[in-house]
Amino acid sequence: MSHTAAPPALKMGIPIPNSKLGLWLFLGTEIMFFTAFIGSYIVLRLGSQGWPVDPKDTHINVLLGGVNTFVLIVSSYLVVVAHEAMAQKNFGKARTYLTGTMILAFLFLGIKSVEYLGKIQHDIVPGHIAETPTQAISKVSREMEVVVRKRFREYTDGGAVVTERPNDIVNVVNLIAAIPDGKPPEGMPDYVFREYQATAPGDLELFRKWMNLHQHIVANVSLTVPALPAEYLAARDSLKQGDKFPELKYDEVKDLLKEMKANEQYGSYVSAGVFDPHPIVYGNIFASCYFLMTGFHAIHVIVGMILFAVVLKQGSGLNEKWTDFLENSGLYWHFVDLVWIFLFPMLYII
């Protein structure tokens, strides 16, 4: 009976663990995902005749972006040394490095939040940005209307004004006008009604200022032209043949808003509800690109943090079985760093 040696087992496929192969294939799709954004950004930017680049307009903070780049680089370094420590079976050291990575990831998101907050406070939000002086004027009026309606709801919801048509602003203003010399509605204590009597004149003046601005916007005439029908008609009659009223200017509205924000009675409501007008040409498309790209990047940062949290959750039970998992998580994290390496110059510098 002859014995022949068994042929060596065939080893098929790529000589890396399946998990790593899967991760690299996934990273291939991720590259395409961000390439679509970057490609669209290039097209939109070069296809627009202008682009907001002044930090005073965009509230882009190069310093914060630079610090975030540094934070990601340090975190990438810590991941790679954590993986090295795992390979050397020094699991305690790996956990320490990984904890550092987590802290830096939180720091990155914290700085990003500060940047987002700075933009939101200036209403640098897609769809909210006035791109021309005319749009800026209309935006002031729209925001002022919201403030007026909010103030009026205090009266209708609080019971100081009883009406079946609380959203009819002209109806409500007439009822509020009667409050200073009126009597409290049934069931309302005097001291509560006196508070409404104290605020009513200010809110009525706020309404008149907004309505005056609104009328000037509709007619597109300067605020120096009277808005009341009789006075307006008299001023129009005094115009020479062929002359017309001066148009409403952005600076007039800016000055009006400044004056209103300084008012003792209603200034705080106007300050809280009306943004300082500042036209930013192509501001909306800029804001869309900025929030889309940095937002998706931030989501990737959070996913990376979840992967690291899974490893850290093992605590002192961390062992060599987790080496491949950490290597793959690290590859993902380096990719997140890689994306930021391109986003930083494109959004913050160029």
Add this chain to the structure above:
Amino acid sequence: MSHDDHATHHVNYLAIFFVLCGCTALSVVFDVLHMPKPVTIVLVLAVACAKAMCVMMYFMHLKFEGNWKYVLLAPTTILSIGLPLALFPDIGRSYYISVAPQTGVWAPEISDFESHEASHAEVPAAEAEAAPAE
């Protein structure tokens, strides 16, 4: 087989880290220098590419991986270069201008606004002092 050969290559990760930090600082310096815009763009993107190469080669260990990396990454690389190139002709559409009806009055309005803003610009202190008092 990089997975098993982990111990066979020794990378000075700290040196790579410092190179990456230096490159980041260089990007900011290029921004601060106020060179012509196209020069800044080319330099800054070149630095970004150098940083990306460092991360991929050393932190992601591609330098030490087998030839499978070419098989796996070549299609993605070709497509990721091809996609922006394929979109490039769309630049000619000038999106905003063709679809925004307000653009008819935009140009003079914006130029008025910008010239007005410029006229409000602060006069540098040295010039203000040199100017004769009225």
